[in-house]
Amino acid sequence: MALKIMKKQIRIIPRLDVKNNTVIKGIHLEGLRVVGVPSDLAKKYYLAGADELLYMDAVASLYERNSLQDIIRRTAEEVFIPLTVGGGIRTLEDIKNILRAGADKVAINTAAIKRPEFIKEASQRFGSQCIVGSIEAKKMGESKWEAYVDTGRQSTGVDALEWAQRLVDLGAGELLITSIDCEGTKKGLDIELIKKIGDCVPIPVIACGGIGTSQHIVDLLKAADVSAVACASILHYGIAAIPSLKKDIAQTYKGAVRTSYEKEHCYY
């Protein structure tokens, strides 16, 4: 039976890696530089037309803590798009607290590798729609990737593709796939990785790592079944702004991005 031709759709998600109340950015998840204040950047990206925001506690897993609650609480008072929070989420209590602070979804990596049942418990308690399985993948050879934990520092021996399937079975509602090799390079995404995972899972996939131009997003969209991209360097360093990214994508894929904010008029 022929495949229905689906309209391409993509969300643009600024990714804010947070350390000590500042947004930082590194390369391959290391060598971090300060790029701004979380609430300022969140507001700026929201007004520029971001479809969602992704906050990552950059050092949470290492120090076994999470510190984003206050930042999320402040953001949720003036930013009215979905907020996803990751980094250091280890218990159902952690999830409850961050959702109560105003987050809509949580991204879980390290704690899921340590104890996969955590994803199951979390999705049963809070609903699959708010549990994002986060995979940090490092290329190990021809069409082979390994899942890493602790912000890309620690290998696990777990095959990334098999782990993606497993996260679906455990109840994740969405997957965030970060390529450690591409992360921070601005040289393009690991399209093969995203395509492989995107094709084999029934749930939406967010691709992350390596976006340096709007063409990188268009190339990914062409090749892979992907629902969203998370961008950091390209936005933080002002290489491109969200409206221009969306305009470029819409030139190839009409209607693939939300653009109505450009006609913004104030109702209130």
Add this chain to the structure above:
Amino acid sequence: MKKNIVIIDYGLCNLLSVFNALRYLGVASVVSHDPASLKEADAVILPGVGAFADGMQGLENKNFIPAIHAYVKTGKPFLGICLGMQMLMDKSYEFGEHQGLNLVEGEVVSFKNRFVDGKYDFKVPHIGWEGLCSHQVPWQGTILRELKQGEFMYFVHSFFPVPKDEKHVLAKTSYAGIDFCSVIARENVYGCQFHPEKSAQHGLKILKNFVELTS
């Protein structure tokens, strides 16, 4: 006169988002787990994420169901969001068959994706921004007044309502080749399948319109 806007808290979800959105609009609201609070309310919002059966169970445990029915009879505005919208219907097929609030005739069904030719034909849950299109009923005087056709809203759902009567469909949205009902209106009862509180300025406009129905 200050309006009394009540957000129903039945122990399930993140209610802060709706509260924050209203506050941003300059509207004070009360998050309440007491069914008696509906008696004094000028407008009531039923938010919700999660499973249908859990939602109905939550309402039942807190004894909200009779209070909601009594409130709706007063003719004052009522808004269900996401699961809160689905619960307006009479039944859902999420993990078995479950009874809803029976405020709008119709049922809740799911998107069903299939693995064809090495990939899925579409992704479920449906997560993302999609446009609203009017159906048979004009938007003026409703929660969609002054919104333009095709305005984008944020959706996250695997199920959607199918009202029996097309005149209860205020807006439709297209996903996976299906035009589903994304906004329901039946007299004073409204429902949005998307999250207006997470749909940027156009979503806030819908909340503002809803609150203004009270005056």
